[in-house]
Amino acid sequence: xxxxxxxxxxxxxxxxxxxxxxxxxxxxxxxxIAKEESIDMTPKHWEVISYLQDQNKKGTALTxxxxxxxxxxxxxxxxxxxxxxxxKKASRIAGIPxxxxxx
Amino acid sequence: MKNMLILGAGTSGTMMANHLNNRLSxxxxxxxxxxxxxxxxxxxxxxxxxxxxYKPKQVKKSIDKFIPNNVSLIREKxxxxxxxxxxxxxxxxxxxxxxxxxxxxxxxIAPDEIEGMLGDKxxxxxxxxxxxxxxxxxxxKLANWxxxxxxxxxxxxxxxxxxxxxxxxFLADSxxxxxxxxxxxxxxxxxPMDGAFTKPKASKELGYLLEDKxxxxxxxxxxxxxxxxxxxxxxxxxxxxxxxxxxTVPTNKGDEMVARSGFGDDLNFVPTNKGTLQTTVKxxxxxxxxxxNIPASKAGSVAHFEAEILTENIMRYIKGExxxxxxxxxxxxxxxxxxxKALLIDFNYTQEPVTGVFPLPNVGPLSLLKESHMNxxxxxxxxxxxxxxxxxxxxxxxxxxxxSKSGKDIEVKNEPELIK
Numbered sequence: 001x002x003x004x005x006x007x008x009x010x011x012x013x014x015x016x017x018x019x020x021x022x023x024x025x026x027x028x029x030x031x032x033i034a035k036e037e038s039i040d041m042t043p044k045h046w047e048v049i050s051y052l053q054d055q056n057k058k059g060t061a062l063t064x065x066x067x068x069x070x071x072x073x074x075x076x077x078x079x080x081x082x083x084x085x086x087x088k089k090a091s092r093i094a095g096i097p098x099x100x101x102x103x
Numbered sequence: 104m105k106n107m108l109i110l111g112a113g114t115s116g117t118m119m120a121n122h123l124n125n126r127l128s129x130x131x132x133x134x135x136x137x138x139x140x141x142x143x144x145x146x147x148x149x150x151x152x153x154x155x156x157y158k159p160k161q162v163k164k165s166i167d168k169f170i171p172n173n174v175s176l177i178r179e180k181x182x183x184x185x186x187x188x189x190x191x192x193x194x195x196x197x198x199x200x201x202x203x204x205x206x207x208x209x210x211x212i213a214p215d216e217i218e219g220m221l222g223d224k225x226x227x228x229x230x231x232x233x234x235x236x237x238x239x240x241x242x243x244k245l246a247n248w249x250x251x252x253x254x255x256x257x258x259x260x261x262x263x264x265x266x267x268x269x270x271x272x273f274l275a276d277s278x279x280x281x282x283x284x285x286x287x288x289x290x291x292x293x294x295p296m297d298g299a300f301t302k303p304k305a306s307k308e309l310g311y312l313l314e315d316k317x318x319x320x321x322x323x324x325x326x327x328x329x330x331x332x333x334x335x336x337x338x339x340x341x342x343x344x345x346x347x348x349x350x351t352v353p354t355n356k357g358d359e360m361v362a363r364s365g366f367g368d369d370l371n372f373v374p375t376n377k378g379t380l381q382t383t384v385k386x387x388x389x390x391x392x393x394x395x396n397i398p399a400s401k402a403g404s405v406a407h408f409e410a411e412i413l414t415e416n417i418m419r420y421i422k423g424e425x426x427x428x429x430x431x432x433x434x435x436x437x438x439x440x441x442x443x444k445a446l447l448i449d450f451n452y453t454q455e456p457v458t459g460v461f462p463l464p465n466v467g468p469l470s471l472l473k474e475s476h477m478n479x480x481x482x483x484x485x486x487x488x489x490x491x492x493x494x495x496x497x498x499x500x501x502x503x504x505x506x507s508k509s510g511k512d513i514e515v516k517n518e519p520e521l522i523k
Contacts, residue, residue: 015303059377060368061398064295064325064339065259065354069369075325079339085323086340088297101265101296102400102434103305103448103456 006032018091018098022056025095034093037082041093045081047072049094056096062087063099105132107417108191108201110181110360112138114146114494115392115406116207117169121496122414124171127421134174135199137181137191140166144235145489147403147482150267150439152238153350154278155246159239161486169494181208184364186385203387203417206373208358210263210393210401212237216354217258219329228334229349232271233263241350245278250287251347256336257294258326261370262355263393263401266448268292269299270439271350276316277441291319293336293344298322302455305448308472312440355401357394372396377452378428380413381420389413389420398452399432407493408433408504433506435461437482445478447471451506457513462501464510471511 001020004013007028012020017036019025030049034041051072055062064087068075082089087099107123109116120136127134148162170176180194184204191199212233214221220229230244231237255272262268272292279285292299292313299313299320300306313320324338335343357371366384367373374383375395382388382395391413392406399405409430416426432452439445447469448456460467469481492499 059398060396061261063259063261066369075327075339084340085297087325088323098301099260099296100301101260102436102450103266103300103302103309103438 014098016098019095022053022095025053030093030095033095037089037093039082039089039093042081044073044077045093048078048081048090052090052094052096056094061099062091062096105202106200107132107134107203107205108199109134109136109205109207110138110184110191111207111209111358111392111394112136112140112166112170112176113143113207113209113392114403115209115394115410116205117143117166117494118407118410118496119205119207119391119413120170120174121494122410123417124173125496126414126418129173135177136170136174137177137179137193137199138166139178139180141178142166142235143169143494145486147264147489148486149232149235149238150270150274153232153241153245153271154274155242156274159235159242163235164490181358181360182363183360184388186364186366186388189387201387203420204389205413205417206361206382206388206390206394207392208360208394210355210357210372212353213356214351214353216356217326217329219331220351220353222329222331224329224331228331228347229329229351231351231353233267233352233355244348248348250279250284252289252291252345253348253350254291254293254336254344254346256292256324256326256344256349256351257296258352258354259295261401262352264436265400266436266438268294268350268352272318273312273316273441274439275350276318280442285317289319290317291321291344291346293321293324295325296322304458305456305472308458309446316441355393361394368396376428377432378430379416379426380409380430381416381426387420389417397430397432399430400434400436402434402436403489403493404435405433407499408435410496411498411504429505431505433504435502437478437485439479439482440474443476443479444474445482446474447478447481449506449511454506454513457511459511459513461510462507464507466510 011024078086142163143166145162148157151157182192226240230241279288327339361367361371373390375390377397393401412430435449450456458472461469
């Protein structure tokens with residue numbers, strides 16, 4: 001576990017840079033993490049982020065398919081917004097855990 | 104008389120029938136199982152069939168063999184559940200009333216979910232090993248295959264036994280070395296996840312495996328379609344991987360019956376409380392094993408631990424008591440790494456797999472997250488345990504349904520509250 005400072009706030013992160021607690025997240029923190037991922041956030045990006053956070057609060061495991069069927073974005077659009085590994089990048093910006101398998 | 108109805112006589116359903124047969128009063132309860140199949144497959148054995156380590160006949164037995172005499176088995180397809188009337192409709196028109204329903208209908212592959220997969224090359228250049236037929240066909244293909252690009256691929260998560268594709272890649276490396284043709288085979292592992300190992304401790308301990316075995320990794324690959332003409336898989340980001348032989352794990356979906364009943368998620372998995380195993384569909388409907396949407400691995404060992412907890416909760420439900428939210432996502436799996444060695448992993452919802460020994464603290468004899476011959480013997484011995492203990496609902500000595508911390512290298516500062 002490491003501590004990082006985004007937008008003047010110290011937050012607990014995993015070694016891979018994912019927030020430990022969604023409760024510590026705010027939009028300014030999200031914007032700075034997005035910069036590290038070379039992404040300039042637009043309203044559409046935020047719409048996706050907010051969907052991911054809602055699903056995370058419900059305890060639903062996120063998949064590319066579920067995002068494609070969410071009505072928020074198509075899978076193609078999701079890739080355009082968050083190129084190369086969209087689920088991984090978007091999860092990091094959203095302050096939710098990295099999608100993992102069992103090992 | 105009251106009716107306990109179990110849908111599906113696979114690993115979970117058969118275990119529940121055995122547990123409940125021992126616990127429910129036969130003067131008060133009828134127990135009925137419904138399944139269309141005649142054969143009970145030892146699914147962990149499918150992995151070994153393509154490499155001719157197991158013969159097909161070693162992984163199948165009659166479904167009836169494991170069902171107690173007091174339990175009725177109805178061999179018929181399930182049409183749908185009517186939760187409001189507490190009824191299940193079968194394909195032949197039969198209607199079954201229930202007081203308590205357990206959904207144990209598992210998951211199956213759905214190659215039709217990916218454009219181009221289920222075409223004329225299916226079971227010719229493109230194979231699965233998650234079905235009995237697929238594993239057998241792949242064995243025949245590998246017996247005569249001249250080599251080329253072998254791509255081992257996961258379409259999307261969640262899948263049954265998430266480590267099986269990796270085990271397949273490891274066993275393929277051994278198989279081709281033994282056939283003295285490893286230099287003619289390029290093995291690539293393609294996954295939608297960000298690596299072959301996604302958790303820190305496993306990545307650290309096992310990262311060497313792919314490199315040692317000369318297995319190429321393509322991570323973050325979310326397949327959009329298969330181009331069978333050019334023998335290429337293409338992802339949504341435009342990435343392409345060429346294959347001569349594609350061994351894929353297609354999308355896994357729950358039974359269509361779940362969709363026909365009007366509940367289930369995008370993939371027909373049943374919404375279920377991850378601690379109690381009661382569905383959120385209705386109080387008297389429970390679910391177990393691969394059929395649920397809980398964030399635990401879809402694996403027989405998980406179903407085994409769930410069965411012990413679900414049995415307690417069904418007994419509590421019948422008595423009108425509050426259910427225990429005690430299922431912790433415990434899983435315990437052997438992972439074949441080839442050349443007569445295997446790993447063992449033990450983990451739950453919150454605790455990632457760690458090093459240490461199992462099942463006896465400080466003794467073992469099995470080592471966690473490390474390759475050993477003993478673990479491989481454990482994996483092979485598990486077939487006997489499965490047929491003789493596990494599906495009959497017998498408790499496996501020293502192995503608790505909750506994950507134990509003893510004998511494991513768990514960092515205390517990160518102690519998750521769910522672990523006892």
